[in-house]
Amino acid sequence: MGGRVMRTGDLPLPALFEEARKIHEKATESGADQELLREGCRLLETCEDMISKLGLFSRNEATDDIITGNLEYTLVPFYLAELTDKIAQDDRMHVLWASQAKLKEFISCCEAMEHVPEEELETSASGGANSVADRRALKVARFKRQRAAESKLLEIKERKGRRGRSSKAEALSTPVEAGEEDMLDDYGEEEREAWLTTIFLAICKALDLLEMLKNEEEMLSDVKEIHLKDGEGEFSQSVLDDRVKT
Numbered sequence: 001m002g003g004r005v006m007r008t009g010d011l012p013l014p015a016l017f018e019e020a021r022k023i024h025e026k027a028t029e030s031g032a033d034q035e036l037l038r039e040g041c042r043l044l045e046t047c048e049d050m051i052s053k054l055g056l057f058s059r060n061e062a063t064d065d066i067i068t069g070n071l072e073y074t075l076v077p078f079y080l081a082e083l084t085d086k087i088a089q090d091d092r093m094h095v096l097w098a099s100q101a102k103l104k105e106f107i108s109c110c111e112a113m114e115h116v117p118e119e120e121l122e123t124s125a126s127g128g129a130n131s132v133a134d135r136r137a138l139k140v141a142r143f144k145r146q147r148a149a150e151s152k153l154l155e156i157k158e159r160k161g162r163r164g165r166s167s168k169a170e171a172l173s174t175p176v177e178a179g180e181e182d183m184l185d186d187y188g189e190e191e192r193e194a195w196l197t198t199i200f201l202a203i204c205k206a207l208d209l210l211e212m213l214k215n216e217e218e219m220l221s222d223v224k225e226i227h228l229k230d231g232e233g234e235f236s237q238s239v240l241d242d243r244v245k246t
Contacts, residue, residue, distance in 0.1 A: 013051070016050065020076075027082070027083055037083050041087070057109070062112075071192065081100075120207060142208065149204065153197050
C-alpha cells in the first residue's frame with residue numbers, strides 16, 4: 001500500500017474506511033512511513049466529508065439510535081488523531097493541536113452517545129484529577145477498563161472463529177434449514193457488541209493520548225518561552241500568540 005496514492009473519488013464510504021483502518025492498524029502495530037501516514041490522514045478526512053454529507057450522525061444521537069453498520073464510523077476522528085500524532089513536522093506544536101482537536105471531537109461524540117465512563121466525565125467536569133493519588137487512581141481504573149475491553153474483543157473473535165468453523169462443518173454435512181435466521185441475528189448482535197467494545201477501548205486510549213499530548217504541549221511551550229527570553233532558538237513569537245487565541 002505504501003508508495004502509492006489511492007484514487008478515492010469513486011470509492012464508497014465503507015471501502016474508504018476499510019483502507020484507512022488498515023493503514024491505522026499498520027501504523028499502530030508495526031509502524032508506517034510518513035507517506036503512508038499522510039495517505040491514511042487523507043483517506044480519513046475524506047471519510048469525514050462523506051459522513052457529514054450523508055448525515056449519518058446527529059448531535060444528540062444515543063448509541064441505541066445508531067445502526068450497527070454505522071458504528072465503526074464514529075472511530076474516524078480517533079484514527080485521524082492517532083495518525084496525525086505520528087506525522088513528522090518541523091512545528092510539532094501544530095501537530096499536537098490538530099491531534100488534540102480530533103481527540104476532543106471523538107470524546108465529545110462518545111459522550112453524546114453516553115459511552116464515556118461516569119468517572120471520566122466527573123473528572124473532566126472538575127478540571128482534572130487534583131492530587132497525585134487521584135490521578136494514579138484514575139489511570140489504574142482506565143487501565144483496567146482497557147484490559148477488560150481487549151479481553152472482551154479477544155473473546156468475541158474466538159467465538160466468531162468457533163462459530164465459523166462449526167457452520168462450515170454443518171454446511172458440508174447437512175442442508176441449511178430452520179434456525180438460519182437465528183444465526184444471522186446472533187451474528188448481528190455479535191458485530192454490534194464488537195464495535196461498541198472497540199469504541200470503548202478507543203475512548204480509553206484517546207483519554208490517555210490526550211493527556212500525553214497536553215503534557216507535551218505544556219513542555220514545548222515552556223521551552224519556547226525560555227528560548228525567547230534568552231534570545232535563543234528559532235521559535236516564533238507568533239506561534240505562541242496563535243496558541244493563546246485557540
